[in-house]
Amino acid sequence: MSLRAAWVRGRSGVVTQLQYARQGIITGEMAFVAEREGLAPELIRDELAAGRLVIPANINHPELHPAAIGQAVTCKINANIGTSALSSGMDEELEKLRICLRYGADAVMDLSTGGEIIAIREAIVRHAPIPVGTVPIYEAMDGVDDVIALTADDLLAVIEGQAKQGVDFMTIHCGVLREFLPLVAPRLTKIVSRGGALMAQWMRHHDRQNPLYDRFDDILEICRRYDVTLSLGDGLRPGCLHDASDAAQFAELKVLGELTRRAWARDVQVMIEGPGHVPMDQIRQNVALQQEFCHGAPFYVLGPLVTDIAPGYDHITAAIGGALAALYGVAMICYVTPKEHLGLPNAEDVRQGIIATRIAAHAADLARGKSRERDDAMARARYAFDWEAQFALALDPDRARAYRAETLGLDCRTEYCSMCGPKFCSMRLSKALEGDGVTG
């Protein structure tokens, strides 16, 4: 039996971490994340109870090693994997999951829209010791040619099916209200969220309100039963700098704030999804408004990308935005890969996206006063010319080793690298000074 199975066994009725926290109970999950973060379990419990922290942990996901998402803990990163109609299958997705685990994704979203969606998700959940998220509308679309063919009951059935399967968090685009659609008219790229665009299409055709909004209480009932954490989707997020921080974006964000209170009233954990494409100077305001409108619920952003002109390098545009967002209080960053805007990422893209996002999250953690021990250990290893220690401390040991081998071979005993050569190696020179007692 897995570690977590013992904690979950015997739970019935309301089973959410939020409810336990409010009752003053420290669950196995809370104790586990407290240990990982080096924090007191009471702090985790209290942050959870206040809604400022979530532990996405479906009771049907016993394979999970729980992780906490909130400002009180280290910034987390999510990696998106999944098939599309045009490419990728089970083996490729499990390989991507393996890469996510190897390079340190804290959570993974299975965004499959093609192939054996349910079977692929089952495999991912069963192999994932990290929280698994989904966007249920993608599976719902699998059976139909057009979103307008779906009923609210269809959507709820998919949500319930995924909850039963053990999905830990779900993106639901329930804040895209029909009255907000005219607000996107001035935009250059209109609606860029797939879920948002689908719900807009549905509302236009049926001339009715967003069914995910209308049936929000029913959705909460499902989430409550399995402890699915709601990730309230930003269906109206900006898709370019021009569209950032506009009326449509903030109208939806206010609704997400109302829905947050309704979820909390039902003991359902909530985080809020955010943009997207935002210039550097607007990131602080975006985080501040989310915290205000959504009462301190954890903010989970996609990027944000700080320029639109770098296709092929959007893992870097997103790392800049993500680092700033995390510095200002974002709790989780969704990775962006080099293939963003261009195609479906392959395994190497997943790796690059994860490392770029890890860098952003870690840089912000450091700036927020969280542990610098690993960085200091790296500095010591560099000064000691201890190449093996440098590789071991690197976010991507394989790449660091390969790059060094490319120019100097695999012999790591040399006390310099090919960038400077021995005569110009500042560290070798510094050691000579130190030996002379000049610099301590």
Added chain:
Amino acid sequence: MSLRAAWVRGRSGVVTQLQYARQGIITGEMAFVAEREGLAPELIRDELAAGRLVIPANINHPELHPAAIGQAVTCKINANIGTSALSSGMDEELEKLRICLRYGADAVMDLSTGGEIIAIREAIVRHAPIPVGTVPIYEAMDGVDDVIALTADDLLAVIEGQAKQGVDFMTIHCGVLREFLPLVAPRLTKIVSRGGALMAQWMRHHDRQNPLYDRFDDILEICRRYDVTLSLGDGLRPGCLHDASDAAQFAELKVLGELTRRAWARDVQVMIEGPGHVPMDQIRQNVALQQEFCHGAPFYVLGPLVTDIAPGYDHITAAIGGALAALYGVAMICYVTPKEHLGLPNAEDVRQGIIATRIAAHAADLARGKSRERDDAMARARYAFDWEAQFALALDPDRARAYRAETLGLDCRTEYCSMCGPKFCSMRLSKALEGDGVTG
């Protein structure tokens, strides 16, 4: 005859852009950069006269298309190329220069320390329409086994030789004073600037002050004669987060401020080099102190890297730091390649370093209210599914095209990409809504 040769012809005596600006004269160089930046020539002249902007433009570099570096203009990026004792020759370096020009480096430093140093530099200067910088101590070291064998006159002779050759800016480590050496004792990585470590070694052996400081007036005389812009080197920059913003770093920075005033008194243009490795929360203070201590002279930073644990990806750690630094007022960012800390960059590394740094500089320009036209054009091209326009607007058109081709082939007529496929393409859905008049 080249464009600039006509401007330079007939100049004699004091020939620096700074002196002309102070006399109220708008040179051909000033008019050229004003046109490029879309600013009034008078503004360029006045910023130059105030020392807040430089135009590195040696009178012996007629091939130059001048560029301005300062807060009033767009943020510039520098790429380092050059041989080491262990690798790379003339052909590789010219190939790197070609890549610098293709991917948009605004300046290039030839940091060669091995091979035919003078011949390689000659080839680079003659082929570079962008400003060329050097670190003269590297060439000086070529003739000797140890820095202690060099005299002050040796160093001056190299500086003069390079000035004659047409080098536009030079890094001189004249702020590393002997009395500062004990200040590096608490550091984990001591002195990481190669020039700084060499001068420290020289001072320790000879038990005398830094000869570049002692002979600063003679250096100014050379710079003044050829209009070489001084890039006052930060020989005591921190080499890891632990060492950032320490007494050694700021003691040297204060000296650089004094030297700035002395250079200005002789009509010599000056910029100040900066770190290095700095946590995100200390970047603003670093820029503010440099501006205060150095009287508004342009700040030219290397990175800064915001974490130490990402060897293999330091172009990304530097892009985060560089974007923040530029947002706070840095005028030029030196690129960092993925090979930093591991080996000498090859052509592909140079390309990656340039694009990452361009992203950082551009993101900061956008946040400082500079033109967003290209970003908006990209957004329009995306919404129009105009893939050719997207490639043309991209910082790296070749990579964007290759990535798209990897998943969808070279046919760019499809109105979706393999990430979403046609059914989930939010832009396709948005167009349908727009056609219906729902979203304008």
